[in-house]
Amino acid sequence: MSGLDLFPTSLRLLGKPVLVVGAGRVAGRRARALLDAGAVVTVVAPEAADDVARLAESGLLTWVRRGYETSDLDGVWFAQTATGVADVDARVAAEAETRRIWCVNASDHEASAAWTPASARVDDVTVAVNAGGDPRRARALKDAIVLALKTGRLPLRRHRQGRGRVALVGGGPGEAGLITVRGRQLLAEADVVVADRLGPRGLLRELADAAAGGPRVIEVGKAPGAHQASQDEINQILVDEAKAGNVVVRLKGGDPYVLGRGGEEAAFCREHGVDVEVVPGVTSAISVPAAAGIPVTHRGLATGFSVVTGHEELDELPARPDHTIVLLMGVRRLAHSVRHLLAHGLPAGTPVAIVESGWTERQRVTIGTLETIVDQAERVGVANPAVIVVGDVVRVSPYAPASFQRISTTKEISQ
Incomplete structure (x- = not known):
């Protein structure tokens, strides 16, 4: 099975009973991930590694201390087998197939009815990678995607409007590479960028145009001989755009709290019920x-x-x-x-x-x-x-x- 016959999807297992057969290192990782998803986990195994034993002792899962029995699948929505014994795993997978229960067979990915991807979360984005059954390759690709998301190299902008908020981002002295990782990530999420003249202008040029799905850029920078927005006008822009449901990045030069009037902007947002995040920058001083x-x-x-x-x-x-x-x-x-x-x-x-x-x-x-x-x-x-x-x-x-x-x-x- 090359993976071409897979249908990628995500399971909502909150409150659903799931079965893990085996209690070694792999089973422990899978059990913890299932618990993180809110599943009700039962582990069946005569003995357990430390991870599973600790989870059982803390009451987070149920450990049945014996070998697998067919009745263990009763009422189960999802099964994971990871005993390390191919015959046992194959039996669990076959009986799950008969009962129309999705089962991941850790011993034989080619014969497995379901695959578990290498996965991670960045804010509310879940990254899941299958790589033809090669787990190391999948993890490497997953890590690369996560790094690109965290450093703002991939677009994180939402296209379904939610609760608006403001981020005051210090852009540093103007060199695009001197913005913080968090600041770059927020630019990738932004619906609206309210930009100063002395911020990292090169980063704005990297963003897609609004017509192509990028953020709107509102220029409020002070330039000789050109119109400039007053501080009161800038404050109101931030609040109005956030209340319209937008993620608003106020991109400043240097640090927003070092002679940047960031404190005034943050206070105005909070006074008007708008969530605000402050991202420090490398001050020009x-x-x-x-x-x-x-x-x-x-x-x-x-x-x-x-x-x-x-x-x-x-x-x-x-x-x-x-x-x-x-x-x-x-x-x-x-x-x-x-x-x-x-x-x-x-x-x-x-x-x-x-x-x-x-x-x-x-x-x-x-x-x-x-x-x-x-x-x-x-x-x-x-x-x-x-x-x-x-x-x-x-x-x-x-x-x-x-x-x-x-x-x-x-x-x-x-x-």
Whole structure:
């Protein structure tokens, strides 16, 4: 039997009596799977392996401690034989066939009336694979499909509308590969994607068009000279789409809870009775400096860091080159921030890096000091999106001048 004569289906065994003949390792796996399906399981075997014995001791199944008898099939909806003795398994399978009871014969898959596929669940999706009677091949294929589902490489979108919900997904700094596995999976499930301009745009291009069964994409990102949705409008979009029964993914750049107003969006959804899931992302405050080879902490150079926007007052931050300052959205007020930091006590020679469009093909790194960085930024035309890093950790960057790197090596050795 090649499998071409199989009719794939799923059995609803909740509350139904089933019989397992045999109590070894294979029978134990099958008994546990049947219990997971809600079946009322009876195991018939003179002796049992530890798995079956423990299930029986806990009252989850009934263990009849003897050999198989024909009457064991009375009232049974489904049977599994796995004694390891071919003649016994064949007898159970033949008597089940006579009674029109579906039976899986573990000793002889070719003669078995039913096959048990390699199976797994991903959320509410069940994956079941038969592979011509080759269980190892079936398991390998099943595992590959599960991995693709969990990483969002296969579409998980529902086409029968259910209860709507919202997921606030941090997309990371913009590179498609830096989104979390859970975030990628939710994109594969989405009916609607509410997208920011700075999120991982490459992932949106991978999604099917709405006309081809993909999600609708609602653009709410802020772009110079273009219409932008207010935060109140974005909040309402999320709630309205979810209440229409859609799975809504709010795709943000970085992390939704790091200067991303994700807390406001989550609170608004909950206030209006909408379930919301928050999926952290790789914040640009750490990942964009990393794209330029700059760690925000580094032994011998910095043991702490602060993240602020360029619009925030800087008085409360430590005025030391060994405490890293990360400025987000700070290009427009760069000169103001530099003056403030110098007045606050940071030395004029403190290293500064500006990383534009981190993790993209347009990435550019400009490195100087508090004394020089404003002129350098004006000269090259630095523009958002950009992250500004202030502190001795800039010396570690491979883009830093050689003189910066020599100082870095000397300081580390002295530690």
